[in-house]
Amino acid sequence: xxxxxxxxxxxxxxxxxxxxxxxxxxxxxxxxxxxxxxxxxxxxxxxxxxxxxxxxxxxxxxxxxxxxxxxxxxxxxxxxxxxxxxxxxxxxxxxxxxxxxxxxxxxxxxxxxxxxxxxxxxxxxxxxxxxxxxxxxxxxxxxxxxxxxxxxxxxxxxxxxxxxxxxxxxxx
Numbered sequence: 001x002x003x004x005x006x007x008x009x010x011x012x013x014x015x016x017x018x019x020x021x022x023x024x025x026x027x028x029x030x031x032x033x034x035x036x037x038x039x040x041x042x043x044x045x046x047x048x049x050x051x052x053x054x055x056x057x058x059x060x061x062x063x064x065x066x067x068x069x070x071x072x073x074x075x076x077x078x079x080x081x082x083x084x085x086x087x088x089x090x091x092x093x094x095x096x097x098x099x100x101x102x103x104x105x106x107x108x109x110x111x112x113x114x115x116x117x118x119x120x121x122x123x124x125x126x127x128x129x130x131x132x133x134x135x136x137x138x139x140x141x142x143x144x145x146x147x148x149x150x151x152x153x154x155x156x157x158x159x160x161x162x163x164x165x166x167x168x169x170x171x172x
Contacts, residue, residue: 003066006096010034010076010168011086014103015133016125017114019152019160023103024078026161034168035068037061039079053085062091069095076168080132083143100147101167102136103160109153 014020021038028036039061047057058081065075083100086092105113107130114120114129140147148167152160 003070003094005070005072006094007069007072007074008097008099008171009062009065009069009086009095010074010171011081011083011098011100012076012078012103012164013081013100013147014136015110015129016080017110017118017120017129018103018105018133019113019157020078020103022157023152023160023164024076026158027076027165030161031165033172034074034076035071036076036078037065037068039077039081054081055085055089058085059089059091062086062089062094066091066094074168074172076164083145083147087144097171098145099171100143100145101164102140102147102149103164104133104136104140104149104151105153106151107133 012020012024021040024036024038042060043057047054049056061077065077068075083098086098092098110130110133111126114126120126136147136149140149150160150163152163155163
């Protein structure tokens, strides 16, 4: 199939454990104006290729999103990622625009959420997530295109979902 409807793609990113998937689950259950997809759904170790910025994985999701959009609704893709991983792929031409929204929180709170909330004990994973979270806080406004950003340290998952929904609707 060759997708011919070009709609915007919305990327909701953030470190593991920050709460983006929980917020996106709320959007998934309630939304009818756009389609919410969780990128972890297709994750497999075959895609664990940081040397090429996870190229095959990003391209797979971009093709998937473009095909889903053929129903006439934009796609919101939730998962870790940054603009350079999407913007330089050949599939970029399948979208009218790609907009990025980063969910962040306080580093100590992220550590607590991962350890207590999700039961993660792998220190390398936790440290990697905290580092990516800090990178997003520092660089979200410097990426091309820029990423909108929200700190959800004191927000509930429902409030985080509401902020994401407001951002999406502002750009629909």
